[in-house]
Every structure is written in C-alpha cells, then in structure tokens.
Amino acid sequence: MLYIDSSMRACLALLALWALIGVAGLLRPMSVGFVGRMLFPLGALCGVVLAVVAATSIGAPAEQAVLKIGLPDLPMHVRRDALASFFLLLLGATSAGISIFAAGYFRRGQGTAPGLMCLQYHLFLASMGFVLLADDAYAFMVAWETMALSSYFLVTTQHGLPEIRRAGFLYLLIAHVGALAILLSFGVMQGGSWQFTFDAMRGAHLTPYWAAVAFLLALFGFGAKAGLVPLHVWLPEAHPAAPSPVSALMSGAMLKMAVYGVLRVSFDLLGKPEWWWGLVLLAVGLFSALYGVTFAAVQTDMKRLLAWSSIENLGIVFAAIGLGIVFHGVGMNSLAALALIAALYHSLNHAFMKSLLFLGTGAVLHSTGERNLGRLGGLIHRMPWVAWLTLVGALAMAGLPPLNGFVSEWLLLQAFLFAHQVPRTFVNMILPVGAALVALSAALAAYVMVKFFGVIFLGQPREPALARAHDAGLLERIGLIWLALGCLLLGLLPTYVIDTLRTVVAQFSGALLPSTGAPWWLLVPLAGRQASYSAPVFLIALASIVVLTALLVRRFYHHRVRRAAAWDGGFGRLNARMQDTAEGFGQPIRHIFGAFFAVQRELPSAFDSAPRYGVVVGDRIWQWVYLPLGTLVQRIADSFAWLQQGRISTYLLYSFITLIALLALML
Amino acid sequence: MKPLEILTQALELIAALAAAPLFLGWVNQCRAWLQNRRAPSIWLPYRGIRKLFHKDAVIAENASPLFRVAPYIVFGAMVVAAGIIPSMGTRLPFTIAADAIALVGLLATARVFLSLAAIDIGTAFGTLGARREMMVGFLAEPALLMVIFVASIISATTALPAIAENLATQTLGLYPSLAFTAIAFTLILLAENARIPIDNPATHLELTMIHEAMVLEYSARHLALMEWAAALKLLNYACIGFALFLPWGISTGTGGPLSLLASIPLLAAKLTVTGAALALIETISAKLRVFRVPEFLAIAFLLAVLGLLVHLLLGA
Numbered sequence: 001m002l003y004i005d006s007s008m009r010a011c012l013a014l015l016a017l018w019a020l021i022g023v024a025g026l027l028r029p030m031s032v033g034f035v036g037r038m039l040f041p042l043g044a045l046c047g048v049v050l051a052v053v054a055a056t057s058i059g060a061p062a063e064q065a066v067l068k069i070g071l072p073d074l075p076m077h078v079r080r081d082a083l084a085s086f087f088l089l090l091l092g093a094t095s096a097g098i099s100i101f102a103a104g105y106f107r108r109g110q111g112t113a114p115g116l117m118c119l120q121y122h123l124f125l126a127s128m129g130f131v132l133l134a135d136d137a138y139a140f141m142v143a144w145e146t147m148a149l150s151s152y153f154l155v156t157t158q159h160g161l162p163e164i165r166r167a168g169f170l171y172l173l174i175a176h177v178g179a180l181a182i183l184l185s186f187g188v189m190q191g192g193s194w195q196f197t198f199d200a201m202r203g204a205h206l207t208p209y210w211a212a213v214a215f216l217l218a219l220f221g222f223g224a225k226a227g228l229v230p231l232h233v234w235l236p237e238a239h240p241a242a243p244s245p246v247s248a249l250m251s252g253a254m255l256k257m258a259v260y261g262v263l264r265v266s267f268d269l270l271g272k273p274e275w276w277w278g279l280v281l282l283a284v285g286l287f288s289a290l291y292g293v294t295f296a297a298v299q300t301d302m303k304r305l306l307a308w309s310s311i312e313n314l315g316i317v318f319a320a321i322g323l324g325i326v327f328h329g330v331g332m333n334s335l336a337a338l339a340l341i342a343a344l345y346h347s348l349n350h351a352f353m354k355s356l357l358f359l360g361t362g363a364v365l366h367s368t369g370e371r372n373l374g375r376l377g378g379l380i381h382r383m384p385w386v387a388w389l390t391l392v393g394a395l396a397m398a399g400l401p402p403l404n405g406f407v408s409e410w411l412l413l414q415a416f417l418f419a420h421q422v423p424r425t426f427v428n429m430i431l432p433v434g435a436a437l438v439a440l441s442a443a444l445a446a447y448v449m450v451k452f453f454g455v456i457f458l459g460q461p462r463e464p465a466l467a468r469a470h471d472a473g474l475l476e477r478i479g480l481i482w483l484a485l486g487c488l489l490l491g492l493l494p495t496y497v498i499d500t501l502r503t504v505v506a507q508f509s510g511a512l513l514p515s516t517g518a519p520w521w522l523l524v525p526l527a528g529r530q531a532s533y534s535a536p537v538f539l540i541a542l543a544s545i546v547v548l549t550a551l552l553v554r555r556f557y558h559h560r561v562r563r564a565a566a567w568d569g570g571f572g573r574l575n576a577r578m579q580d581t582a583e584g585f586g587q588p589i590r591h592i593f594g595a596f597f598a599v600q601r602e603l604p605s606a607f608d609s610a611p612r613y614g615v616v617v618g619d620r621i622w623q624w625v626y627l628p629l630g631t632l633v634q635r636i637a638d639s640f641a642w643l644q645q646g647r648i649s650t651y652l653l654y655s656f657i658t659l660i661a662l663l664a665l666m667l
Numbered sequence: 668m669k670p671l672e673i674l675t676q677a678l679e680l681i682a683a684l685a686a687a688p689l690f691l692g693w694v695n696q697c698r699a700w701l702q703n704r705r706a707p708s709i710w711l712p713y714r715g716i717r718k719l720f721h722k723d724a725v726i727a728e729n730a731s732p733l734f735r736v737a738p739y740i741v742f743g744a745m746v747v748a749a750g751i752i753p754s755m756g757t758r759l760p761f762t763i764a765a766d767a768i769a770l771v772g773l774l775a776t777a778r779v780f781l782s783l784a785a786i787d788i789g790t791a792f793g794t795l796g797a798r799r800e801m802m803v804g805f806l807a808e809p810a811l812l813m814v815i816f817v818a819s820i821i822s823a824t825t826a827l828p829a830i831a832e833n834l835a836t837q838t839l840g841l842y843p844s845l846a847f848t849a850i851a852f853t854l855i856l857l858a859e860n861a862r863i864p865i866d867n868p869a870t871h872l873e874l875t876m877i878h879e880a881m882v883l884e885y886s887a888r889h890l891a892l893m894e895w896a897a898a899l900k901l902l903n904y905a906c907i908g909f910a911l912f913l914p915w916g917i918s919t920g921t922g923g924p925l926s927l928l929a930s931i932p933l934l935a936a937k938l939t940v941t942g943a944a945l946a947l948i949e950t951i952s953a954k955l956r957v958f959r960v961p962e963f964l965a966i967a968f969l970l971a972v973l974g975l976l977v978h979l980l981l982g983a
Contacts, residue, residue: 531766557888
C-alpha cells in the first residue's frame with residue numbers, strides 16, 4: 001500500500017486511477033456486464049474518495065509540484081489550493097452519483113461500444129480534475145482540450161443520427177472558439193516574460209488596460225463553456241443529444257469548470273480584479289439568467305428544458321461573482337465574501353440538483369423512449385422512485401425552502417440587499433434592479449419546474465405506451481438517492497457548508513466573511529444585521545404542523561376515502577388530450593416575453609382535411625449574431641477564392657513569392 | 668426564551684387559525700351589503716369547513732399520493748407563515764428561523780404544491796388553473812420581494828418583526844418609497860388571494876377562474892383544509908401589510924403583557940377596516956381578462972422597484 005503524504009498526490013493518484021479505469025474498459029469493450037457492473041461502480045468509488053480527500057484538504061495550505069510528463073523541457077506544473085479543492089469536491093461528489101447511475105444505465109450497446117464509452121467517460125472525469133490542478137498554461141490547455149474532446153465523443157455517442165452529429169459539431173466549434181480566447185488570455189497574462197507557468201502570471205504586473213483585455217478574453221473563453229448568452233447556443237443542442245449521465249456530468253460538473261476558470265483568472269492570476277469587471281459579469285449573468293429561464297419555460301423537450309435552465313443557473317452564479325468583484329473592488333470585504341460564497345454555494349447546489357434532474361429524465365427516457373413532453377404524463381404511478389426523487393430536485397431547483405436552492409439564492413439576495421453603501425451612485429442604482437432580476441428569475445424557475453415535473457410525472461399518460469413504463473433499477477436508484485440526499489443535506493446544514501466556503505473564499509480572494517458565532521443550526525450571514533434563517537427549525541416546524549394536522553383530522557373526524565372517476569366540473573368524458581400540453585403550459589411566458597422569441601406558428605385553416613397545429617419557438621440570437629457572422633465569414637472566404645486556382649504551378653509561385661518576401665523581411 | 672415571547676407566539680398562531688374564516692366571512696358580508704344583497708352569516712365559512720370535515724372524501728381514481736398530501740402541506744405552510752408574521756407582538760421566537768425572504772419562499776412552496784396537485788388528476792380545468800396560478804405567482808412573487816426589500820433597506824434587516832418594530836417605534840416615519848410600495852402591495856394582495864380584478868372567488872365560470880379551478884377535484888376534509896388555507900393566506904397577507912405599512916399599536920420589545928393585550932382590539936379594528944376596503948375594491952372594479960393580468964402585476968412590480976429607487980436616490 002502506497003503511503004500518500006500529500007492530498008494533492010492523492011488527488012493526482014485518483015485522477016490517474018480514473019484514467020486507468022477508462023483504459024480497462026478497452027479490455028472487453030463489448031461486455032456491458034464488465035463495464036457496467038465493475039468499472040463504473042469503481043469510478044463512483046473513486047469519486048467518493050476524491051470528494052473526501054478534497055474536503056479534508058480545503059483548510060490545508062496550498063501545495064505545488066512539477067510533474068515530469070509532457071514535452072521535453074516543458075514539464076507540467078500542478079498546484080492544489082482551497083479553490084481547486086472545493087471544485088474537486090464538487091466533481092468527486094457529483095460524479096459519484098452519476099457514475100453509479102450510469103452503471104445501471106448503459107444496458108445494450110447503442111452507438112459507441114460500452115468499453116470505448118467507459119474510456120471517454122473516465123478520461124472526461126480525469127481531465128476535469130486535471131483542469132483544476134494545472135498550474136501552467138500548457139497543462140491547463142491540454143486538460144481543457146482533453147475535456148472538450150472526450151465530452152464531444154460522449155455527446156456523439158449516437159453518431160448514427162445526423163442531428164446528433166450536427167449538435168456535436170456545434171459544441172466542438174464553440175468549445176474551440178472559447179479555447180482560443182483562453183489561450184490568448186494566457187498570452188496576455190504572461191506579460192512579456194514568456195513564462196507560461198501560473199506563478200509567472202501571478203508575478204507579472206500588467207497595466208490596467210492589458211489586465212482588462214486578459215479578463216475579457218478569459219470571460220469570453222470561459223463564458224463559451226458556461227453557456228453565457230450569446231455564447232449559449234451549443235447548450236440546448238448538445239445536452240439533449242448526449243446520453244443522460246453525460247448530460248448530467250456536463251451540466252453538473254463541466255460548466256462549473258468555467259466558473260473555476262473565471263475565479264482563477266480574475267482573483268488569482270490577475271491579482272486584484274477591477275470593480276467594473278464585476279459590472280460586466282453582473283450584466284451578462286443577469287441577462288443570461290432571465291433569457292435562459294424564459295426559454296426553459298417554452299421548451300417541449302425535457303432535456304432541452306433542463307439545458308436552458310442550466311443557462312439560467314450559470315447566469316446567476318456569474319452574477320453573484322460579478323457582485324463579489326464589485327464589492328471587492330470598492331473594498332467592501334465582508335459583502336464581497338458573502339457574494340462569492342453565494343456563487344460557490346450555488347455552483348455546488350446546481351451540480352447536485354441538475355445532475356439529479358438529468359438522471360431523472362434519463363430514467364424516463366430509458367423506460368419510455370420519449371423525450372417529448374407532449375408524449376409523457378402520469379409517470380408517478382409507474383415510476384414512483386424516479387418521480388419522488390426527481391421531485392426533490394425540482395423543488396430544490398425552484399428555490400423552495402428548506403432545500404438547497406433556496407439557501408444560495410437567500411445568500412445572494414442578502415448580499416444584494418445590504419449593498420446600498422457602494423461608493424458609486426451609479427452602481428447603487430443598478431443593484432436593486434439586479435436584485436429584482438434575480439427574484440424574477442427565481443420565480444420563473446419555479447414556473448419551469450412545475451411545468452417540468454407536472455407534465456412528465458403528473459396527470460394522465462398522454463400515450464398508451466406509457467402504461468408499460470417501469471421504474472429505475474437498483475443502481476440507478478442509488479445514484480438518484482445520493483444526489484437527492486445531497487440536495488437535502490446542503491439545504492439543511494448550510495452553516496457547515498458556509499464555514500468551509502468561508503475558508504475557500506478567504507484564501508483565493510482575501511475577502512473574509514467574519515464569523516458571527518451563531519450556533520450550528522442557525523444561519524446568520526453578517527454580524528450586526530438582523531437576518532437569519534434556520535433550515536432545520538423551519539423543516540421541523542413545517543413537518544410537525546403537517547403531521548399534527550393530519551393526526552388531528554384522523555382523530556376527530558373519520559378518514560374514509562372513496563375512489564371515483566375524476567369529477568372535472570361534471571363534464572365527464574375526460575381524456576388525456578384535454579390536459580395542458582407543454583406548449584400550452586409555456587403559453588403565458590410566450591405571451592409576456594414575446595420580444596425574446598422568434599415564434600413560428602403553423603395554424604390550420606377551416607378546410608384542412610388533416611389539420612395541424614404547431615408552434616416552434618426559435619432563438620433570436622441565431623438570427624442576430626450567428627447567421628450574420630456565418631454570412632460574413634462566407635463573404636470573406638469568397639473574396640479570397642480567386643487565390644485558389646487548382647494549378648500546382650500557381651501554388652508553387654505563391655510559395656516562391658512568400659519565401660522571397662520573408663527573406664527580404666529578414667535581411 | 669421568555670414566557671411572554673412564547674405566549675405571543677402561541678397567541679398569534681391560535682388567533683390566526685381561529686380568525687381567518689371570520690375575516691373571510693366579514694369580507695363576504697361587506698361585499699354583499701355593498702352589492703345590495705342580503706348578507707350571509709359572518710360564521711358561514713366556519714360552518715362550511717365543519718361540514719366539509721364531516722363528509723366522506725371522494726378522490727379521483729388516478730390521483731397520486733401527492734394529491735392527498737398537498738392539502739396538508741399547503742395548510743401547514745400557511746400556519747407556519749402565520750407564525751412568522753408579527754400581527755400582535757414583535758417578540759416572536761420562531762422568526763429567528765425564517766426571515767421575510769423565507770416567508771416568500773414559504774408562500775411559493777404552498778403555491779407550487781397547490782399547482783402540482785391541480786395537475787395531478789389531469790383534467791383540463793386543473794392544468795389550466797395551475798398554469799394561471801403559476802403565471803400570477805411568477806410576477807407577484809418578485810414584486811412582493813421588492814416590497815419587502817424596500818422595508819428591509821429602511822430598517823437594515825430582513826427579519827419581519829424587526830422591520831415592524833423599527834417602523835412602529837420611529838417618531839414619525841413618512842416615506843414616499845413606502846407609499847409606492849403600499850400601492851404595489853395592495854395589487855399583489857388582490858392577485859395572490861384570487862380576488863377581483865384578477866380572479867373571482869365566487870365564480871365557477873371556467874374561462875375566468877384560477878384558484879377555484881385548482882381545487883375543483885378536492886372534496887371533504889381535503890377541500891376544508893384548502894379553503895381554510897386560502898382564508899389563512901388572506902389573513903396573512905393583510906398582516907404582512909400591517910407589519911410593513913401600519914405597524915402602530917403592535918406590542919414591541921419594551922411593552923409588557925398589557926401592550927400585547929392592547930394590540931388585540933387594535934388588530935381587530937385594522938382587520939375590520941381592511942376587510943371593508945377589500946370588499947369596496949372588489950365591488951367597484953371589474954374582472955380583468957386573463958391576458959391583462961401580467962400588465963396588472965407588472966405595474967405592481969415596477970411600482971415596487973420604483974419605491975426602491977426612490978428610497979435609494981432620495982434616501983426617503
């Protein structure tokens with residue numbers, strides 16, 4: 001047994017183990033039993049250990065090392081600090097639930113062989129971990145690109161279908177545009193030293209102008225990964241295309257790597273962020289949040305709906321980071337720490353809730369073969385385990401107390417609320433509007449979740465085939481329970497989470513949230529303010545009143561129940577077609593936020609023999625940004641097309657002229 | 668925890684539970700008088716609830732357990748909310764566990780469960796009601812949060828009793844920002860409690876109803892709990908309004924048991940006037956088309972944001 005004295009070495013060993021598990025998948029690539037029952041549970045165990053190691057190492061001082069791998073004379077630097085530990089904890093804990101679910105999920109070889117998929121999946125996990133530990137631009141970019149490529153192959157598992165290949169291409173394209181921006185940002189940050197280690201970047205003193213350029217390039221690059229509007233277009237395409245555990249991993253863990261990247265660049269590599277960077281982040285984040293949640297409300301595909309909801313949540317995380325940077329920049333340290341804690345807390349919450357919901361859709365998809373909300377319904381009777389566990393995720397996502405989604409939104413609103421002493425009048429006026437937008441997005445998220453859960457699991461089945469739906473298997477249930485338990489505990493024990501996050505935020509940003517000395521069950525964010533929340537007491541009060549009411553009703557009155565056909569206002573002849581469809585449930589949003597949507601309606605005329613009604617909601621960003629951009633690139637390419645003659649002699653001439661020109665330049 | 672604090676807490680909970688149907692009865696009575704009808708007894712809501720508790724529950728064949736649990740959760744949420752809102756005294760030991768934002772979250776929890784239960788049977792009315800309820804909710808909830816934010820910023824706290832105490836003990840606090848938010852709050856109260864001009868509590872016309880459409884499938888004790896919860900919700904909103912805008916007379920930290928006793932008739936007087944005013948608003952306004960509801964609530968939202976800006980810009 002190898003004795004491991006440093007938690008960074010332990011983390012690296014676990015990442016290597018993940019990669020090894022992946023390679024082991026190639027031993028028997030076609031065996032579902034070997035890959036599913038052996039390797040994926042092993043990967044889940046790895047995730048649990050990684051989470052434990054990372055959690056215990058958060059308080060430890062940072063460690064650095066040089067790995068003798070990679071190109072000659074270009075070793076890889078690695079470093080583990082509290083920020084990296086926190087995100088490793090997030091990665092390990094979420095992936096554990098997803099891997100154990102995936103163990104039961106991949107049954108027959110559909111598309112990619114299971115062994116190959118196991119390799120891609122575990123390489124994806126290992127590369128995400130390595131992104132967090134990398135301490136030079138070279139190692140970071142290698143890990144970042146491995147993450148993008150392995151997830152690309154996972155997205156295109158069902159590569160037989162043309163729309164999935166198209167979604168994969170879009171994802172790859174935007175991932176690379178983003179990676180280029182990150183690379184350029186590193187190029188700016190080395191500041192003329194031509195040393196690409198992060199230590200050199202920390203030491204480089206950039207002028208404010210170049211620092212801003214580096215920050216904006218990094219924001220563009222990481223924003224493309226996080227799905228900030230207008231770089232979000234790949235998300236609603238790639239998430240539905242991927243198998244559900246992969247969607248869960250991408251949404252739950254990979255998007256958080258972008259959060260990590262922005263925090264690492266703005267607070268660590270660039271030193272002290274300027275306060276106006278925060279305003280940029282705040283604006284982009286809030287717009288993404290509102291844009292994402294309105295689109296989520298009008299979707300008819302359940303995974304696409306969740307993808308849009310991820311855009312919303314990442315928007316809220318970035319808005320919280322922006323708020324933190326504004327406070328940090330004007331020297332309001334405890335509020336800065338509070339906002340950054342809210343950002344990290346929401347990242348962690350979102351990792352659990354969204355993974356849970358994506359896995360829930362995976363179980364539904366597996367058992368019904370249907371992703372379209374218009375063909376689901378009533379599954380709570382056929383799949384009670386999946387339904388009730390998904391309900392936990394949906395309520396958490398809707399931001400309801402006492403679950404975890406509420407806590408991070410509560411913290412963020414507290415940070416917004418006590419922000420009225422920022423020494424910039426203009427900012428003071430913007431912030432309340434920001435708080436209003438956060439509140440609006442959170443309320444809309446509840447709308448989206450009622451639609452999501454109600455249309456899939458409640459009501460009557462909309463198709464006869466749904467009567468054959470079956471509940472999830474044991475391994476899948478364990479995965480769902482793990483994540484639902486995470487949502488519950490993160491909601492009920494916020495003080496422990498915040499104590500940990502306080503250390504993390506203090507280490508990477510220098511902003512310390514002073515401890516208020518409140519007992520473990522009471523959450524008091526800022527000393528001297530009367531604002532407190534106690535999830536355990538809240539839950540106990542609500543539960544005891546509910547139970548007491550039920551007991552009293554039972555004691556004093558009878559509890560007779562008769563079952564009969566639904567009354568429905570005495571109308572009778574009720575059928576499943578009379579329920580609201582997903583389109584119908586989204587209709588008020590389509591009406592109110594009409595300016596966001598490009599709606600195409602297909603209305604039947606009175607004389608159609610086979611009348612059809614359809615509504616397609618399109619994204620205006622395509623019309624406004626991407627299609628003009630495509631046309632522009634096409635035009636530029638056309639104007640250079642005359643260079644391409646198709647004759648070898650001409651090309652030789654080009655080479656010759658270039659050579660002469662270069663020689664002339666050198667001499 | 669002092670005995671007086673526990674007494675205040677217990678008194679508020681019991682009073683809210685007991686008085687909620689009475690307040691509803693009073694509003695109905697006033698409305699009948701204003702509309703030149705013979706008024707029903709003020710005790711009618713109690714009789715209705717009692718009658719419903721005695722009946723056999725009939726539940727649709729395809730109802731899931733969620734449908735049966737929801738009335739208890741909705742009712743429980745409203746009772747807990749009554750425990751957070753200071754109506755008689757500001758020394759409520761429970762409010763340490765939930766501030767005003769948590770109160771909004773609690774009301775949202777009740778709404779989400781009510782809507783999910785309405786979808787559960789899969790009737791056209793139920794889903795329609797749920798959709799409309801969530802539409803009202805997603806606009807009213809942030810507006811309510813904004814209203815609370817104005818009061819929170821004035822008092823530098825989000826704890827409702829502290830806000831009420833701060834506003835009640837000020838020498839003469841007249842805030843223009845609170846005037847804006849008071850109007851916004853009135854609009855929210857009407858919308859959230861399914862009153863005219865958003866919804867008609869007396870209607871069963873399918874094109875217009877919201878709340879009634881959602882509880883259509885409920886019967887007996889489940890319906891009794893739902894109706895009691897709706898009455899509690901109305902009372903809770905009225906008490907939130909008193910705490911934020913008319914906190915005078917509430918028993919504050921320095922007052923003894925006598926001030927608690929004195930606050931009871933004052934609360935009764937406030938409720939009497941509010942109930943009459945509510946009936947008046949309902950009588951003189953017409954129901955809006957459903958598509959106009961977002962505009963109505965957007966006005967409430969913007970008024971609340973305006974109140975916040977007025978406070979931050981003018982410091983008033």
